[in-house]
Amino acid sequence: MHYLTSEEVTALEVTANQLRQSVIEMLTEAGSGHTAGPLGMADIFALLYFAVMRHDPQNPTWDDRDRLVLSNGHICPILYATLAHAGYFPTEELLTLRKFGSRLQGHPHREALPGIETSSGPLGSGLSQAVGMALAERMNNPYSAKYFYCITGDGELNEGQIWEAAMLAGKEKLHNLIVIVDRNGIQIDGYTKDVMPLEPLYEKFESFGFDVQEVDGHNIRAVNDAIGKAQAVYSQPSLIIAHTIASRGVDVFERDFRWHGNPPGKGPEDRVAKQQQAQVALKKLRTLAGTINEHDIS
Amino acid sequence: MFADHLQPDLQIDTVLREPTRNGYGDGLLEAARHNEQVVALSADLTESTRTLPFAEAFPQRFVQVGIAEQNMASVASGMAAMGKVPFIASYAMFSPGRSWEQVRTTIAYNNANVKIVGAHAGVSVGPDGATHQAIEDLALMRVIPNMVVLAPADIHEAKQATLAAARYVGPVYLRIGRSPTPVVTTPASPFMIGEAVRMYERSPDHEATVGIVTTGSLLFNGLMAAQALNQQGVGASVLHCATIKPLDDARLVAFASEHRRIITVEEHQVAGGLGGAVAEVLSEQCPTPLCRIGVRDAFGQSGEPDELITHYGMGIDVIIKAAEGLVTRFA
Numbered sequence: 001m002h003y004l005t006s007e008e009v010t011a012l013e014v015t016a017n018q019l020r021q022s023v024i025e026m027l028t029e030a031g032s033g034h035t036a037g038p039l040g041m042a043d044i045f046a047l048l049y050f051a052v053m054r055h056d057p058q059n060p061t062w063d064d065r066d067r068l069v070l071s072n073g074h075i076c077p078i079l080y081a082t083l084a085h086a087g088y089f090p091t092e093e094l095l096t097l098r099k100f101g102s103r104l105q106g107h108p109h110r111e112a113l114p115g116i117e118t119s120s121g122p123l124g125s126g127l128s129q130a131v132g133m134a135l136a137e138r139m140n141n142p143y144s145a146k147y148f149y150c151i152t153g154d155g156e157l158n159e160g161q162i163w164e165a166a167m168l169a170g171k172e173k174l175h176n177l178i179v180i181v182d183r184n185g186i187q188i189d190g191y192t193k194d195v196m197p198l199e200p201l202y203e204k205f206e207s208f209g210f211d212v213q214e215v216d217g218h219n220i221r222a223v224n225d226a227i228g229k230a231q232a233v234y235s236q237p238s239l240i241i242a243h244t245i246a247s248r249g250v251d252v253f254e255r256d257f258r259w260h261g262n263p264p265g266k267g268p269e270d271r272v273a274k275q276q277q278a279q280v281a282l283k284k285l286r287t288l289a290g291t292i293n294e295h296d297i298s
Numbered sequence: 299m300f301a302d303h304l305q306p307d308l309q310i311d312t313v314l315r316e317p318t319r320n321g322y323g324d325g326l327l328e329a330a331r332h333n334e335q336v337v338a339l340s341a342d343l344t345e346s347t348r349t350l351p352f353a354e355a356f357p358q359r360f361v362q363v364g365i366a367e368q369n370m371a372s373v374a375s376g377m378a379a380m381g382k383v384p385f386i387a388s389y390a391m392f393s394p395g396r397s398w399e400q401v402r403t404t405i406a407y408n409n410a411n412v413k414i415v416g417a418h419a420g421v422s423v424g425p426d427g428a429t430h431q432a433i434e435d436l437a438l439m440r441v442i443p444n445m446v447v448l449a450p451a452d453i454h455e456a457k458q459a460t461l462a463a464a465r466y467v468g469p470v471y472l473r474i475g476r477s478p479t480p481v482v483t484t485p486a487s488p489f490m491i492g493e494a495v496r497m498y499e500r501s502p503d504h505e506a507t508v509g510i511v512t513t514g515s516l517l518f519n520g521l522m523a524a525q526a527l528n529q530q531g532v533g534a535s536v537l538h539c540a541t542i543k544p545l546d547d548a549r550l551v552a553f554a555s556e557h558r559r560i561i562t563v564e565e566h567q568v569a570g571g572l573g574g575a576v577a578e579v580l581s582e583q584c585p586t587p588l589c590r591i592g593v594r595d596a597f598g599q600s601g602e603p604d605e606l607i608t609h610y611g612m613g614i615d616v617i618i619k620a621a622e623g624l625v626t627r628f629a
Contacts, residue, residue, distance in 0.1 A: 069376075110408050118379065119407045125372040125400050132376020132384075135361065139337070140380065161400070164369035171364075 004051065004224050012220050015085065016046035020249045021285045022081035022094055027263035028278040030098040033106065035267065036246035036259040037075035037153065040184045043218050044242060045082040048149065052227055057087035060114035066146055067117050067133055071126020072153035072182065073107040074261075079116075080104050088115040124159025126150055127179065131169045134177040134237075147231060150179045155187025158196045163208070169237040170209020177237040178230045179210070182217070184246040186257035201241060210239040217242030249288060250281040299499045300521065303487040308480075310522060310614075315478035318515060319417050321453035322474050323348030325460025326385055330356055336464055337377060339363055339386045341370050346476070347387035347417040367393040371400035371414070378410040383464060389423075390416025390432035390473060398438055405469050406444045413463045414439075418476040419449075420514070420565035421593065421610055422603035431598035436513075437570025439471040440543045446491060447543040449473040449564075449572075451517035452481045455540055458489035466491055475565075477603040479515035494546035496553075497536045498524045504533030508621040509557030511550065513539045513572040516563045516612055523617035533557075534621060545575050547583065554586040559624040561589045563617060565607070568592040587628040589620040 004012070023038045049055070053066040070079050077097065084091045089103070096102035103113040107121030117133075120126045130150035137144050156162065169177055181201075189195050198204070206212045211233040215222045223242060230238030246260070247253035252271040259267050264278035272280050300308060330336040330352055337359045338352045344362070353360040361377075363370045367388050374384035386393060394401045394414050405412045419432045439447045448463065448470060450456040456474055463470040488495055498521050500506055508527065512520035520536045527534035537553045539545060554560050560580065562573040573590030580586045593610045607613060 067379075118375070119403060122399055122403050125368070125404050128369045128372030128400075129376035129379070129404055131369075132373035132378075133380050134376075135373065136337075136377040136380035136382045139358065139382070161366075161368045161372070164364075164366035165373070167366070168363055168369060168373065172361075 002051065004221055008051065009220050012046045012050060013043070015050055016042040017249065017285055017288050019046055019078060019081045019085060021282060022085065022091065023077045024264055024278060024281045024285065026077050026081065026094045026097045028265055029095045031263060031265065032098060033077060033263050034074045034261050035253060035263055036184065036186060036257070037072065037182060038078035039247045039249050039253070040217070040244040041075055041078050041151070041182050042249065043220055044180060044223055045078050047220050047223055049082045049086050051224065053149070057115070060088060064146065066149065067130070068149045068151065069117050069126045069130040069133070070108060070120055070151050071130070072123060072151065072156050073120030073126070075153070075182070076108045079108065083115040089113070123153070123156040124161035127152055127162055127165040130177060130179070131165050131174060134174040135172055137176060138174070144176065146176060148177050150177065152179060152181050153187070154181055154183045154185065154192050154198060155195065157181070157198055166205065166208040166210070173209070173235055174237045175234045178227065179237065179239040181239065181241050182244055183241050184244045186246045186260055188257070188260050190257050205239045209236055211236045212239050212241065214241045214243065217244035218248060250284050252280060299501070301495070301497050301499070303484055304482055304497065305484060308482065308521060313518065314481040316453040316481050317476060317478050318450055318453055318456040318474040319348045319476060321450065321456025322415060322460050322472065323351050325457035326352045327355060329461055329464035330359065333383060333464060335381055336383045336385065337361065339370050339374055339384055341365055341367050341388045341393065343388050343417070347415065349387050367397045368400045371397040372404040374412040375404040375408055375410040378412050379408070383411055383413070385413045385415055387415035387417060389430060390419040390435040391430055394435060394438060394471065395432055402442050406442045409444050409468055411467055411469070413470045413472060415472045415474060417474050419473045420475055421598040421606040422475055422477045422479070422515070422565060424477055424603045424606065425600050427600040428597040433566050433593050433598060434570070435473060436542055436564070436566050436572065437574065440570065440575060444469050445543065446470045446541070448491065448541055449514040450540050451512070451515055451538060452479060452483055454481065454483045454485050454487065455489060459540060462489060462491050473514065475515060480518035482518050482521065489540065492541050492544045492546060494537050494539045494541070494549045497521060497538045500533035500535045501528045504528060504531060506535065506557045507533040508559045508561060508624060509553045510534060510536045510561045510563060510617065511539060511553070511572065511576055512536060512563045513542055514565055516565055519612065519614045519617060520563045522614045523621070526614070526618055527621050532621060532625065539572060542572055542575055545579060547579050550576065550579055551584045554580050554584045559587045559628055561591060561617060561620050561624065563612065564592045565612060566592050568594055587624055589624055591617060591620060
């Protein structure tokens with residue numbers, strides 16, 4: 001693994017904020033889509049695509065690339081923003097999200113867009129596919145250095161298929177599988193602890209045969225260290241419970257499950273009126289990024 | 299006249315009977331020897347789906363996923379993404395019955411090169427009863443884009459279909475059955491995905507009167523009915539569709555326009571399977587009086603396979619009566 005310098009961490013934080021700005025712009029233009037998950041996972045996506053994963057935006061089907069399976073497909077705005085900023089396709093195309101004829105489908109479609117490893121949206125099946133990929137790779141080459149990253153939501157863990165896949169990953173001791181759970185504590189209907197309690201989550205996955213870690217999902221250095229440790233585990237699959245803040249970066253949206261499935265302009269109004277939501281979010285993010293301009297202040 | 303590539307001297311009392319699942323087991327083994335990327339997954343039904351010979355010959359290429367059909371479908375999709383050619387076998391009621399959405403999204407929408415093998419299809423599963431008798435699977439698979447749907451007639455055609463599925467790049471559903479059914483074709487019988495085959499030609503002495511379109515193991519009943527009808531002076535022929543999707547529209551339309559009355563025969567609900575597919579094509583391209591033989595909006599039940607085929611109206615006599623009825627109603 002690569003230990004990050006302070007300069008590299010700062011650069012990744014700036015990148016994450018740029019990704020968040022793209023997410024707000026995309027969702028606002030689309031007029032529908034999910035806000036909380038994409039904002040909450042921006043730091044981890046910046047880390048994975050700009051520091052951790054081996055991949056080549058100029059050659060998206062490069063055989064030796066690491067694979068990232070987005071199991072909770074609804075947070076695809078952050079995947080799209082990351083792929084565009086990494087150079088897979090022009091950033092201007094981000095504003096076509098969810099529109100007719102766009103390669104940026106409402107939920108990701110592998111056949112449509114380079115860099116997408118699988119179509120997803122219906123929850124619970126991405127982990128199975130990542131397990132299948134990791135298993136096939138081990139058959140193809142027992143000495144392979146590829147890693148298979150799978151991002152899941154926490155609400156998604158309600159799905160029975162997740163546990164079917166977890167059983168198989170544990171049985172097969174898939175050391176090349178690294179699962180990152182976006183533990184933001186919300187799902188559409190409310191807080192995960194109310195909709196369907198998941199705890200003790202660490203122990204659940206540990207008992208299924210995973211090496212489990214818990215980290216602050218916004219501490220880029222901590223997540224990088226956790227991924228490094230996961231890569232070093234050779235007899236088990238790994239799972240990182242990344243504690244994140246839903247809608248991280250826009251304080252007036254943060255931690256509120258009502259932002260799970262609404263875009264700026266259509267979210268709850270108790271803290272910001274609908275027509276100001278996009279502008280307030282962008283102003284906040286530009287302030288964090290140090291790129292605020294006079295227009296934002298007025 | 300029976301097609302010359304069929305078994306000689308086909309008769310009800312003497313015909314050999316073998317389960318189509320055995321043809322799958324043989325075909326899988328042969329496909330695996332041809333292509334080292336062929337892998338097989340099982341959800342705790344390795345022996346009865348006839349995946350066991352493969353598992354014993356290629357243990358490194360066999361994955362036991364446990365009783366988890368939804369996981370099996372998506373794991374196979376992931377393996378296909380890494381270049382494998384996965385065959386996933388279970389009972390059709392569970393895979394693709396239970397795993398339909400995973401098949402649709404993770405296999406078909408991804409256009410993943412996965413072969414879904416639905417064993418123990420039809421009421422001829424027998425004593426296990428309705429919960430295990432998939433009679434909706436053809437309909438479930440036929441409506442999914444990218445999916446090829448195969449329902450071979452016998453052990454030889456099942457082997458050929460398995461080998462063809464392994465060569466074909468893309469999702470395939472292959473339907474096989476549990477109980478021994480008549481061996482009608484030979485290894486020399488033609489098999490191509492998407493091509494229907496004329497298996498019986500009416501006597502040249504009779505005018506073309508009824509066309510019998512079959513799929514799966516009821517081909518044999520179709521053949522016996524056609525022979526009996528010709529002996530009664532009714533010019534009946536048989537077109538066998540081992541591929542339900544893509545249906546061989548051209549041969550079907552030619553067959554219908556020649557015979558002017560069509561009977562479909564399948565061990566499946568008449569809605570959505572072969573009967574549905576034929577009705578769709580003919581009503582658009584060649585409107586033809588049609589009688590669909592199969593299960594009519596009912597669940598199965600326990601019993602011996604032959605009893606159930608008779609009870610649900612898929613016997614030879616029913617096909618003959620249907621032909622006579624069509625001739626009377628559409629003179």
